[in-house]
Amino acid sequence: MLYNKPLNSGLKGMNPASGHFYAVGIGPGAPDLLTLRAARLVEGCDVILAPQARNTTRSLALEAVRPFIQHQEVMLQNYPMERNDQKTRQRWEQLADSVAQRCENGQSVVQVTLGDPLIFATSAYLLQSLAQRMPGAHIHVVPGISAFQTAASRFAEVLTLQEDRLTLMSATNLDAVAQALDQCETLVLYKAGTCIEALVELLRQRNLLSRACLVSCGEQGDHELLVEDLSQWDMTPLSYMTTLIVKIGRRTWQEDVSV
Numbered sequence: 001m002l003y004n005k006p007l008n009s010g011l012k013g014m015n016p017a018s019g020h021f022y023a024v025g026i027g028p029g030a031p032d033l034l035t036l037r038a039a040r041l042v043e044g045c046d047v048i049l050a051p052q053a054r055n056t057t058r059s060l061a062l063e064a065v066r067p068f069i070q071h072q073e074v075m076l077q078n079y080p081m082e083r084n085d086q087k088t089r090q091r092w093e094q095l096a097d098s099v100a101q102r103c104e105n106g107q108s109v110v111q112v113t114l115g116d117p118l119i120f121a122t123s124a125y126l127l128q129s130l131a132q133r134m135p136g137a138h139i140h141v142v143p144g145i146s147a148f149q150t151a152a153s154r155f156a157e158v159l160t161l162q163e164d165r166l167t168l169m170s171a172t173n174l175d176a177v178a179q180a181l182d183q184c185e186t187l188v189l190y191k192a193g194t195c196i197e198a199l200v201e202l203l204r205q206r207n208l209l210s211r212a213c214l215v216s217c218g219e220q221g222d223h224e225l226l227v228e229d230l231s232q233w234d235m236t237p238l239s240y241m242t243t244l245i246v247k248i249g250r251r252t253w254q255e256d257v258s259v
Contacts, residue, residue: 014040016108021099021134023117023127024110025144028219029064038112038142042068046107049099051114051122052076060220061112077111077122089125096129103134114241116146120170120190148188151215151243154226159186163251171244174198181206187246193238200230208246216242 014037016022022041027033034042042048042065050062059076077095099109117123118141130139148168152159160166164185171177171189177199180187192199193216203209209231216238217223227233230244 016041016045016110017138018106018108019103020108020138020140021103021130022108022110022140022142023121023123024112024142025116025121025123025146026061026064026112026114027145028147028150029060029114030219031064031067033145033219034065034068035142035144038144039068041110041142042072042112043070044108045072045110047073047075047102047109049075049077049095049109049111051112052078061114064114065112089129092122092125093129096126096133099126100130100133103138113144114147116144117141118143119146119168147190147215147218147241147243148245150218151188151213151245154215154218155213155228157213157245157247159188159245161250162253165251171195171199174202178202181208181246181248185247185249185251187248189244189246191240191242192244193240193242196235196238196242196244199244200235203230203246208248211248212244212246214238214242214244218243 022045024038024041026038048062048065048069050059052059052062062074062076102109111123111126113121113123115121117127127139127141148159165183166186166188167180167184168188169176169180169190171192172195174195177187177189189199192214200209203212210229212230214227214230216225223239225238
């Protein structure tokens, strides 16, 4: 099993171990928002695996860790940007073969990913594939600051208090988004840039536009866009990497009726 292993096995001293794989979250893309553990692993590994979308020459994750790159081999991983589960998994199965072979040869491999490796990240595909190819004790996950934390921090936005329910989901299914608005006090939507017009219309119908804010390309310099109040925003095209937060209401402490 992937996670049936001693706590911090392979992470002692935060130095990468020979033959081990590390899925490392590096946060929103600012080098100073990497954790100390993430920085040490990137600095000390043999191979850095970085994502690169097809038809682009840029890797945001690689740019974020450049201050920590010295002698390491860098592998750019292209992945399909389409909603085809079979093609996606086939690509990651091929990559898993390559990673497992390198680890078997005694190399340490770090895959860097924006945000957190377990939250809407491509790392999840590779972790699932490697679980069939490597000992579980040689596979590790290092958490990173996720997009929803970055977005909330830009406005000092409190996400939960007392009994508030926080829902985190993709924005791509509008019917599911509409249902979620009735089931929580704070709704966080990833990938909002791809369907922002429909989302704005839905929030307008629910009288929630003034309670919604968004961050596009958070912590990415001149590319960053902050919208604190969607009711005051003149809509513009957005990046795929857009997070939208809707503060629906508050849920106060409830009496424990089970006593």
